[in-house]
Amino acid sequence: MNRPRLAVGATLACAGLLAVGCSSPSQQAAPAEQAATVNVALSDAGCSPTPATVPSGPVTFAVTNSGSAAVTEAELQAAGKILGEKENITQGLNGTFALRLEPGTYSVYCPGGQKDTWTFTVTGTGPAAPTAAPDTNVADATTKYHDYVVSEVNLLQPATKTFTDAVRAGDMAKAEAAFGAAREHYESIEPVAESFGDLDPDIDARADDVDDPAKWTGFHRIEKALWQDRSLAGMAPIADKLDADIATLKANVATATYQPAQLANGASDLLTEVSTSKVTGEEDRYSHTDLWDFAANIAGARTAFELLMPALQAKDADLAQQTEARFVDVTQQLARFKQGDGYVDYSTVGDADRRTLANSVNALAEPLSQVAGKVV
Structure with a gap:
């Protein structure tokens, strides 16, 4: 959120x-x-x-x-x-x-x-x-999830700097090209970022999430400048703050620890992100790079789930199998929209395809929502 x-x-x-x-x-x-x-x-x-x-x-x-x-x-x-x-x-x-x-x-x-x-x-x-x-399975899952989050932030930081360097240089074409790739690493671990108070709003707030437009910062503020305003004037300080906020996130995740249920809750939260702001096109409303975020949310949720799979199979093998099958379905549905190293402009995806994506996500959300209760 x-x-x-x-x-x-x-x-x-x-x-x-x-x-x-x-x-x-x-x-x-x-x-x-x-x-x-x-x-x-x-x-x-x-x-x-x-x-x-x-x-x-x-x-x-x-x-x-x-x-x-x-x-x-x-x-x-x-x-x-x-x-x-x-x-x-x-x-x-x-x-x-x-x-x-x-x-x-x-x-x-x-x-x-x-x-x-x-x-x-x-x-x-x-x-x-x-x-x-x-249960050594759940202990192993939480340790490996910590390592996954750290690795994603380690990728996020230079990817964001490529984006912000282009913004500071006034290079709109390069900044637009770097936007989706930078956000991919953030979206895969967004529930973790959300846990650190105001850090997620500073990094990822949309226009309607802030009371004072003058205080709006982060990826989406620059997204608007690029695709709607068509000017990077005044964006250098926003780029500087984004780099600083990513550095704070990196410091925070280095020492973070997790419960098994938090992995499952976070996976469910990522599906909520998909169904409420990605499928609708609300998230990246200026750039239409929503499918980059969609894919990253699903990848992050699947990583958390698969780390919990050994523990879940021991408690409810049917639920584990059903959830995995639905992850496969969502991933296959999303693959239809791949284009090169990224995804097609979401504004070109018709209503019927959006409904198919939404239905696939909703079918996954139901079994995935049960996982936390099994591993808590």
Whole structure:
């Protein structure tokens, strides 16, 4: 998501950029461990969690919206960082995300609510003793996902600099050619970037995500200058800030740690990005490079899923097989629009093909949404 984030403080039993509960491999739950369920009903009034207190361990957040147009998202935050979220829960829809939580005080945040921040408490004295041997598959998955994120940011930084150097030089043709390739590496790991407070809005906000156009920065601000304004005048400072924000992202991901459920939640979030802003053409509305982003979102989601495959197969082989088959289908659908090293201009993709893409993504989203609950 690209809406500016509210930094909300929290007191936790341990610290870490994305370590919700800072679980080590030896603290993974046995398959039979029962998750607590917290209901988060979105309304114009806000998003009061029920219950507001649960014991430490696996927790599933069930988010529903029975009638609010203003409030369509719920996040769990700690120390100003987003640990889990469900977006685009419009009227009549629902969704879930799962996490393993250690004792501490957290915040449930729902932008747009009359009261947008609610206290959520996890009780206990520390991590529960494992009731079964640790699952080495999930430990391996989280380690490899960290390495994947770091490698993508290592590719993102020089690709972005190629783009920003062209912007600073006033070379519109070179900047336009570099735009899609730079964003590819960002879109593959966007849920991670979103967890760092205002960093994602600074890098990737769209025009309608900012209240003050004068403060709009990032890829899409320069995209508008290139394809709509047809001028790079005044864009050098925006390019400089984009480079600085990518450097901050690189520093943050170097020390980040992850839970298995975060990999699954992040994969689902990437599909939401596809269905809400890529398929519609909203994301890259000036350049029409949406299919670059679409492909990167799918690739990032598939990487996270495949790292979890060994653990998931041991718990639900049918779900693992079904989800993998639907990833194959989405990838094949997308391949129809390849052009050289990239993709066709999305404005040339007709409504029927867009519906086919959307249907394929939606078919994948349903089984993928179940994965976090299996590996938490």
